[in-house]
Amino acid sequence: MANLKDIRTRIASVKSTQQVTSAMKMVSAAKLRKAQDAIIQMRPYAEKLNEILTSVSSNLSSDVENKYAGRKTEGRILIIAITSNRGLCGGFNSNVVKRVSELVSTTFREQAGRKKVDVIAVGKKAVDGLKSKGIIVTNSYLDIYEKLSFLTAGEIAQSLMESYSAGDYDRVELVYNQFKNAAVQNLVNEQFLPVSVSIKDTKATKKASNISYLFEPSMQEIVVTIIPQSLKIQFYKALLDSVAAEHGARMTAMHKATDNAFDLIKELKLNYNKARQASITNEILEIVSGANAMKS
Amino acid sequence: MLKLEIITSEKLLFAGEIKIVKLPGVSGSFEIMENHAPIISTLMQGKIKVKEINDMVSYFEIKGGLVELSNNDVKVLVEEQ
Numbered sequence: 315m316a317n318l319k320d321i322r323t324r325i326a327s328v329k330s331t332q333q334v335t336s337a338m339k340m341v342s343a344a345k346l347r348k349a350q351d352a353i354i355q356m357r358p359y360a361e362k363l364n365e366i367l368t369s370v371s372s373n374l375s376s377d378v379e380n381k382y383a384g385r386k387t388e389g390r391i392l393i394i395a396i397t398s399n400r401g402l403c404g405g406f407n408s409n410v411v412k413r414v415s416e417l418v419s420t421t422f423r424e425q426a427g428r429k430k431v432d433v434i435a436v437g438k439k440a441v442d443g444l445k446s447k448g449i450i451v452t453n454s455y456l457d458i459y460e461k462l463s464f465l466t467a468g469e470i471a472q473s474l475m476e477s478y479s480a481g482d483y484d485r486v487e488l489v490y491n492q493f494k495n496a497a498v499q500n501l502v503n504e505q506f507l508p509v510s511v512s513i514k515d516t517k518a519t520k521k522a523s524n525i526s527y528l529f530e531p532s533m534q535e536i537v538v539t540i541i542p543q544s545l546k547i548q549f550y551k552a553l554l555d556s557v558a559a560e561h562g563a564r565m566t567a568m569h570k571a572t573d574n575a576f577d578l579i580k581e582l583k584l585n586y587n588k589a590r591q592a593s594i595t596n597e598i599l600e601i602v603s604g605a606n607a608m609k610s
Numbered sequence: 611m612l613k614l615e616i617i618t619s620e621k622l623l624f625a626g627e628i629k630i631v632k633l634p635g636v637s638g639s640f641e642i643m644e645n646h647a648p649i650i651s652t653l654m655q656g657k658i659k660v661k662e663i664n665d666m667v668s669y670f671e672i673k674g675g676l677v678e679l680s681n682n683d684v685k686v687l688v689e690e691q
Contacts, residue, residue: 352620359619362685366650366678464619525680530651531637539652540676543689547619 318593321586325579332575338402339568342561346496349558353493356464356554360547367540369525374533381479382541384508390430391422392483394474394506395444396490396556397437399459403564406491409501411443413489417503418449432483436470436553462557464550471549475542478507490552491559497566499559506548509541612644614660614684616670623670623688624660631684632659633677648680658686 395414397407414433418426425431435441435454444451458466474486486507491499529536614631616624632641634656642649653675660668675688 355621356619358615358622359617359687362617362678362687363676366676366687370650525648527678527680528647528649528651530635530640530649535636536650536652536676539674543676550619 318586318589321582321589325582325586328575328578328582332572332579335568335571335575339565339572342565342568343496346558346561346565349554349561350493352462353551353554353558356547356551360544360551363540363544363547367537367544369527370529370533370536370540373527373529374537380509380538380541382475382507382509382545385484387484389425390432390483390485391425392474392477392486393417393422393431393433394486394488394490395433395435395437395440396488396552397435397440397443398556398560399438399456400560401439402567403560404567406499406560406563407437407439407443410440410489410491411447413501413503414440414444415447415449417487417489436556458553459557462553464546467550467553468546471546472542474549475507475545483507488549488552490556491563493555493558493562496562499563504552506545509545612642612682612684614686616658616660616686616688618688618690620690623690624668627663628660628684629663629665630661631686633686634658634672635677642677642679642684644682646679646682650676650678652676653686653688658688 393414395410397410401407418431418433422431432452433444433449435444435451436458438456441451441454441456455470458470477483478486485505487503488506489501489503492502494500611627612629612631614624614626614628615622630641630643632639633651634653636652636654639656640651653672655673656671658670658672660670662668670688671690672688673690675686677684677686679685
């Protein structure tokens with residue numbers, strides 16, 4: 315039986331850990347709400363932009379000359395791994411790292427063999443995780459989360475678009491956690507470039523085909539201005555999703571940790587009481603046997 | 611009644627019923643009033659002037675954007691400065 319003082323100190327330390335985890339859970343819950351708000355705020359813009367893009371491109375007869383369109387060659391691949399800067403959020407970051415190394419060793423195996431796969435890390439945890447897997451990180455963005463805005467996200471997206479149109483890469487892939495709800499994150503890899511102007515939303519196209527719009531200055535030019543904007547939005551959305559998913563994941567992880575601490579305390583208290591009882595019983599036994607020895 | 615919404619990627623700047631809106635189109639500034647024909651246009655850097663139903667006038671500085679109008683429903687997607 316462990317000694318009483320040891321158990322007492324363990325109980326105290328578990329209790330203080332529990333306080334920390336439950337505080338972190340609360341903080342994450344508050345940050346999650348903020349992150350969710352940002353997604354909701356962004357949605358009308360993204361939806362409208364998409365609607366205009368589909369309605370314009372469905373009116374176009376020929377393909378638009380577009381420097382972000384697909385190419386025949388599938389040479390150089392760029393993977394963007396989006397993680398958080400902080401840990402303690404369950405499998406959130408390691409899932410992204412795992413998926414990236416999976417992509418490198420399966421889907422892009424051939425390109426990786428020819429050293430034509432580059433990885434850019436967004437968030438400190440991606441840098442650390444990928445390094446430990448032996449994947450070379452060519453570039454990293456570490457401090458975008460402090461002041462995440464459409465402007466900062468747009469700058470990164472812009473530089474990605476530029477390196478694509480300059481021919482540095484033939485395909486850009488995003489790997490990130492998509493926010494579903496507070497408890498569920500979906501790990502996705504999504505093609506960022508080349509962009510495909512496809513008619514995804516049939517409802518939007520139907521609505522658009524009923525209205526004959528005037529186009530100023532011309533359909534082509536409108537598409538050319540919308541595409542970079544919609545790419546920036548896509549990248550921004552991926553970042554916002556990742557932030558919301560991070561806080562969701564941390565909230566769940568911390569909730570579990572708090573629960574575990576609670577169970578641990580219960581068990582330790584039981585042990586403590588057992589040990590205390592045993593020591594009392596021992597003492598009584600000694601006294602009684604001592605008294606008996608005196609008597610005889 | 612002409613309805614207007616000015617949306618950025620981060621928030622809603624303006625929503626309401628208006629009399630007239632003046633927009634900095636790429637091929638020249640233009641105004642939209644009630645029963646304007648459906649239009650999609652790109653916007654350049656400049657000012658949006660909005661005259662509300664109670665004759666209150668407000669301005670929005672933009673860096674660029676897009677406008678879509680159908681059925682007296684104007685939606686302006688803008689990039690803020």
